[in-house]
Amino acid sequence: MENTVKQIVEKYNTNRNRLMDMLIDIQESEGYISRDAIATLSQLLEMSQADVEQTLSFYHFFSTKPRGKYAVYLNNSPVAYMFGREAIKEAFEKSAGVRFGEVTSDGKIGLFDTACIGMNDQEPAAIINNMVFTRLTPYRVRELVKMMKEDKPIEELRKESFGDGKNYLPSLRSMVSSNIRRKGMILSDDYHFGTVLREKLPTLSPEGVIGEIKHSAIRGRGGAGFPTGLKWEFCRRAKGDKHYVVCNADEGEPGTFKDRVILTEKPELVFEGMALAGYAIGGEEGILYIRYEYRYMKDYLEEVLHKMRKEGLLGTNISGIEGFNFDIRIQFGAGAYVCGEESALLESLEGKRGEPRDKPPFPVERGYLGYPTIINNVETFATAVRIVQNGGEWFTQFGTDDSTGTKILSISGDCMFPGVYEVNWGFNVEDMLDMVGAYDVQAVQVGGPSGTLIGPDEFHRTLGYSDLSTGGSMIIFGKQRNLLRDVVVNFMEFFIDESCGSCSTCRNMTQVMNNKLKKILAGKGVANDLKDLKEWGRVLNASRCGLGQTAANPIISSLKNFRPLYEALLQKDKDFDEGFDLEKSVQASCSYVGRVPVFNHH
Amino acid sequence: MSNLIKFKIDGKECMAEAGKFIVDAAADNGIYIPTLCNMKGVKPKGACRICSVRINGRLMTSCTTPVADGMEIESNSTDIQDLRKSIIELLFVSGNHFCPACEKSGNCELQALAYRYQMMVPRYPYEFPMKPVDASSPRIIKDQNRCIFCKRCIKTIKDETGRSYFVFRNRGHKLEVVLDEEMGKTINSATAHLAMENCPVGSILVKEKGFDTPIGKRKYDKEPIGSDIKL
Numbered sequence: 001m002e003n004t005v006k007q008i009v010e011k012y013n014t015n016r017n018r019l020m021d022m023l024i025d026i027q028e029s030e031g032y033i034s035r036d037a038i039a040t041l042s043q044l045l046e047m048s049q050a051d052v053e054q055t056l057s058f059y060h061f062f063s064t065k066p067r068g069k070y071a072v073y074l075n076n077s078p079v080a081y082m083f084g085r086e087a088i089k090e091a092f093e094k095s096a097g098v099r100f101g102e103v104t105s106d107g108k109i110g111l112f113d114t115a116c117i118g119m120n121d122q123e124p125a126a127i128i129n130n131m132v133f134t135r136l137t138p139y140r141v142r143e144l145v146k147m148m149k150e151d152k153p154i155e156e157l158r159k160e161s162f163g164d165g166k167n168y169l170p171s172l173r174s175m176v177s178s179n180i181r182r183k184g185m186i187l188s189d190d191y192h193f194g195t196v197l198r199e200k201l202p203t204l205s206p207e208g209v210i211g212e213i214k215h216s217a218i219r220g221r222g223g224a225g226f227p228t229g230l231k232w233e234f235c236r237r238a239k240g241d242k243h244y245v246v247c248n249a250d251e252g253e254p255g256t257f258k259d260r261v262i263l264t265e266k267p268e269l270v271f272e273g274m275a276l277a278g279y280a281i282g283g284e285e286g287i288l289y290i291r292y293e294y295r296y297m298k299d300y301l302e303e304v305l306h307k308m309r310k311e312g313l314l315g316t317n318i319s320g321i322e323g324f325n326f327d328i329r330i331q332f333g334a335g336a337y338v339c340g341e342e343s344a345l346l347e348s349l350e351g352k353r354g355e356p357r358d359k360p361p362f363p364v365e366r367g368y369l370g371y372p373t374i375i376n377n378v379e380t381f382a383t384a385v386r387i388v389q390n391g392g393e394w395f396t397q398f399g400t401d402d403s404t405g406t407k408i409l410s411i412s413g414d415c416m417f418p419g420v421y422e423v424n425w426g427f428n429v430e431d432m433l434d435m436v437g438a439y440d441v442q443a444v445q446v447g448g449p450s451g452t453l454i455g456p457d458e459f460h461r462t463l464g465y466s467d468l469s470t471g472g473s474m475i476i477f478g479k480q481r482n483l484l485r486d487v488v489v490n491f492m493e494f495f496i497d498e499s500c501g502s503c504s505t506c507r508n509m510t511q512v513m514n515n516k517l518k519k520i521l522a523g524k525g526v527a528n529d530l531k532d533l534k535e536w537g538r539v540l541n542a543s544r545c546g547l548g549q550t551a552a553n554p555i556i557s558s559l560k561n562f563r564p565l566y567e568a569l570l571q572k573d574k575d576f577d578e579g580f581d582l583e584k585s586v587q588a589s590c591s592y593v594g595r596v597p598v599f600n601h602h
Numbered sequence: 603m604s605n606l607i608k609f610k611i612d613g614k615e616c617m618a619e620a621g622k623f624i625v626d627a628a629a630d631n632g633i634y635i636p637t638l639c640n641m642k643g644v645k646p647k648g649a650c651r652i653c654s655v656r657i658n659g660r661l662m663t664s665c666t667t668p669v670a671d672g673m674e675i676e677s678n679s680t681d682i683q684d685l686r687k688s689i690i691e692l693l694f695v696s697g698n699h700f701c702p703a704c705e706k707s708g709n710c711e712l713q714a715l716a717y718r719y720q721m722m723v724p725r726y727p728y729e730f731p732m733k734p735v736d737a738s739s740p741r742i743i744k745d746q747n748r749c750i751f752c753k754r755c756i757k758t759i760k761d762e763t764g765r766s767y768f769v770f771r772n773r774g775h776k777l778e779v780v781l782d783e784e785m786g787k788t789i790n791s792a793t794a795h796l797a798m799e800n801c802p803v804g805s806i807l808v809k810e811k812g813f814d815t816p817i818g819k820r821k822y823d824k825e826p827i828g829s830d831i832k833l
Contacts, residue, residue: 046763046765047765048765048766048767048769048782048784048785049782049783049784050766050768050769050771050780050781050782050783050785051765051766051769051782053769053771054769054770054771057770057771057772057773058770058772058773336773353770353773358646358647358648358663358666360667360668496774496775497774497775498773498774499773499774499775500773500774501751501770501772501773501774501775501776501777502647502649502751502753503648503649503650503651504649504650504651504652504689504692504693504750504751505651505689505692507696507751507774507775507777508692508693508695508696508775509692510775511696511729511775512692512695512696512726512727512729515727515729516727532725536688536726538685539685539688539689539692541661542651542654542661542685542689543651544648544651544663579727
């Protein structure tokens with residue numbers, strides 16, 4: 001074991017900034033990260049053991065205890081439950097003989113819950129040793145467990161056909177489906193990869209590229225909506241020996257999976273966009289930071305990069321442009337939603353806990369390792385290529401005045417055709433529901449848990465930065481769903497689990513509010529509780545990052561738009577909550593001593 | 603003198619050197635903005651959020667935001683004061699803070715802030731979480747019941763090679779500040795005392811001696827926290 005750790009540390013040049021890679025490699029080769037491994041790591045990297053552990057313990061997929069020869073991670077998003085997760089869970093527990101959170105005594109099978117794995121259009125789904133199994137049924141689960149007990153290689157567990165699109169490729173061989181249901185400029189097949197790097201860039205200066213991006217008025221596709229052209233310009237102007245291009249593929253917002261589809265079907269477009277950005281800001285290194293849930297794409301993406309290097313689209317003097325050098329490496333996360341926040345992502349890239357940084361300074365000034373860095377979403381890079389190909393002016397004809405271009409939506413939940421749809425900004429929710437075949441809709445979660453939950457009276461609203469802003473997650477709930485019990489609590493628990501814990505507000509308030517929600521669900525709520533929830537939620541505005549600031553949105557937004565659901569649960573005859581019931585509390589002790597309590601109520 | 607800039611806090615004209623953090627610039631102008639995780643001479647982290655102020659309609663932490671020329675800062679408004687009080691209350695309910703039995707009583711910044719903000723009963727329900735006390739080090743007691751995750755010990759208590767004695771473990775609601783087991787065994791007396799001093803609450807205590815200064819004669823027993831900042 002000690003030798004394995006040594007080799008792994010050497011593979012990354014004993015560089016502390018690569019601690020994430022080292023931990024991932026150890027976890028994958030040993031099945032866990034033992035005390036001995038931590039001791040060896042800390043010695044070689046000259047860190048304290050606790051310091052190694054503070055990074056390790058931050059990430060969901062790292063463990064100091066064995067997770068089993070087969071580690072099963074079953075998605076626990078609301079949509080998974082809507083499609084039978086309860087039965088799947090039961091089938092796993094029954095046939096494996098252990099509960100979730102445990103490993104079988106022979107060390108073979110470990111069962112674990114995990115937050116949305118980006119498969120909402122093919123739930124219930126689980127990751128087993130980095131392979132994604134979709135559309136699970138109890139029968140299939142029993143079969144899987146039987147094969148695991150027989151020590152079958154993971155490849156032999158696969159009985160399904162490969163998914164659609166490129167999922168059949170030898171380097172991917174995945175059961176995941178891309179489910180592209182509507183194509184626009186990004187998902188269309190009419191672009192020949194490399195055209196912009198080969199034909200456009202030799203005629204355009206870096207400033208010219210930024211000019212086109214600015215003219216297009218494209219805003220960041222990750223959800224925050226910062227103007228991309230400005231970001232690139234700021235970074236180009238920022239002083240530093242190096243400039244970095246980082247692609248954020250950590251899509252962890254429950255209900256979103258479009259980056260998975262873009263990276264499966266159009267990875268060349270994303271990498272070309274990163275190279276284009278490198279040219280624009282004067283950077284030579286790009287990093288794709290991708291969530292660990294998509295580990296199954298590793299070989300495939302490496303192969304694409306390798307091919308691009310061979311074709312001269314990455315490397316030195318690209319397209320014959322003197323001094324245009326650019327290459328990309330892939331960095332995996334290890335299970336932390338907050339790392340989708342750009343500054344937390346940078347911390348994680350540097351091998352640390354994914355705690356958001358204080359801003360200012362912004363990453364364009366001080367980013368990865370302190371150098372000026374742009375961080376853009378997968379979709380933004382892909383779109384940038386089409387903008388430079390056709391010009392910023394061309395791009396503005398799509399979408400609306402304040403939201404130009406197209407948006408790729410991840411649509412899931414109660415509808416006939418869940419999947420990925422590329423639409424022009426300005427699309428309204430009503431049309432969207434008719435497009436995907438969603439009938440008897442009670443609510444739509446726009447933009448994931450950190451977004452808004454809207455009901456039919458708001459379905460006339462349009463998708464765009466000035467109305468319903470979204471990173472693309474759209475979850476549809478039919479009339480049969482219990483929104484508070486099955487959706488809001490699930491989302492609140494998601495935020496409680498995923499908070500980095502740094503700010504007092506997000507660390508504690510989410511818990512306080514969720515407790516109150518549970519109290520209301522238990523039938524113990526009073527009218528004052530609703531007032532409290534509304535007021536208390538405001539405290540989260542003082543959090544450092546977007547996660548913290550929106551962490552109570554599931555409650556705040558459902559309380560605003562679905563207030564009658566809350567009111568129906570309140571105790572009608574009380575406006576004050578005593579907190580506890582004296583008669584009930586002394587009942588047990590009274591029965592022991594054989595006395596009847598007497599209360600003077602008046 | 604050339605790099606002096608003008609800015610306003612709650613309408614009051616102030617002056618400071620450009621680049622100074624708002625909380626220090628305010629103190630120089632006789633205005634107290636409460637802090638808890640912040641420490642003089644240590645890189646701020648903006649963890650407790652108590653020093654939040656409003657600039658251009660946005661809440662910002664004044665310990666991490668530098669003043670800029672012409673900046674208009676809102677600090678003393680009712681809602682910001684209530685936000686600060688809320689955060690103090692949140693810290694009380696999410697830990698187990700029993701002041702009368704705590705060695706740090708009177709020297710505790712959380713307690714002092716609660717007095718200053720006249721907290722009577724927290725508006726949030728007490729959580730009474732189960733938290734351990736780590737007394738494995740021969741010199742230090744790390745009482746998790748009282749920890750408020752300010753990060754001061756993590757940032758300031760280091761050995762000669764720069765390694766931190768204290769680190770974070772886990773995340774979110776399960777977050778803990780822990781003492782490295784090995785390093786805790788060999789921590790010297792001076793470092794242990796510094797750790798206790800730097801802890802704003804009673805989460806890090808030095809073993810074997812307590813109540814050196816009697817209660818009633820401690821730092822915040824006579825004057826509220828922030829009283830040193832006056833015109």
